Amino acid sequence: MSSHPPVSDQLKVSFPAEHVLQLTFNRPKSLNAMTPTMEADIKNIMSWFDEEPSLWVVIITGEGRAFCAGADLKAWGQRQSTGDRGEQEMLASSIHGFGSLSRRSKSPKPIIAAVNGSAYGGGVEMLLNCDITIASEDAQFALPEVKRGVAAAQGVIPRIAKVAGHQLAAELLLLGRTISATEAQNRFRFINQVVPASKVLPTALEWAKQIVANSxxxxxxxxxxxxxxxxxxxxxxxxxxxxxxxxxxxxxxxxxxxxxxxxxxxxxxxxxxxxxxx
Known part of the structure; x- marks a missing residue:
């Protein structure tokens, strides 16, 4: 296996089992809110992962008590205040979407989300584009963009509508309310398994091992x-x-x-x- 591209300290790269890559968002004090630096790190590593024959599955998780709190809204507000409002152009040209994951569709390799804590906004957008999601019992999920005057527009709207159906998708998107891991699994149907917090990564790794046992x-x-x-x-x-x-x-x-x-x-x-x- 060739060495992976260099990354900042905002992303941890590890190899927990043969043929398995693990990426860990590493901004725990900020609840792993996405930054341009972290997004660039993810893009570079995922592009390398797609081309590396010896890696067959990737696990995505977060350091600390959150998976990902979404976008850095303070930075977004600063862009708006300076008149930098090219949001439509950015959305249309963002091939891989939020965190370089929410609209990524070219990779044929399985992506497992190990949701160690809460996921909000872009964090939910990313995991809805993963193939399998394991979540902790205390995890919470929300698409609160409408509460902040913005929209969840990085791919999650058609995905949640397809998975949960129009009415349940509307409940999440138009109310912006927070749901539990159990609701996410049983009502909205975008979680595969809910486990104790200590079992999230071990369970994700076990599922990854079952995948790499196949051709x-x-x-x-x-x-x-x-x-x-x-x-x-x-x-x-x-x-x-x-x-x-x-x-x-x-x-x-x-x-x-x-x-x-x-x-x-x-x-x-x-x-x-x-x-x-x-």
């Missing part, structure tokens, strides 16, 4: 299928798009498909290899 080619092709299902208007369009995707081409020509079928016939555990670069 990386098959996992990444399947992840692409999930992404395409949200981008196309019909099942048939999404299915055809997946069939012609680079991930499907790689899968059906990979050593791993041969290994998986051979291992099944020989009744043994498969030995997966790193996928070829797309």
């Amino acid at each position: 990386p080619d098959a996992v990444q092709c399947t992840k692409r299928g999930l992404v395409l299902s949200g981008q196309h208007g019909s099942f048939e369009q999404a299915t055809v798009a997946l069939a012609w995707s680079p991930e499907a081409k790689r899968l059906y020509n990979s050593d791993n498909i041969k290994e998986g079928l051979t291992a099944f016939a020989e009744k043994r555990k498969p030995a997966w290899s790193n996928p070829a670069k797309l």
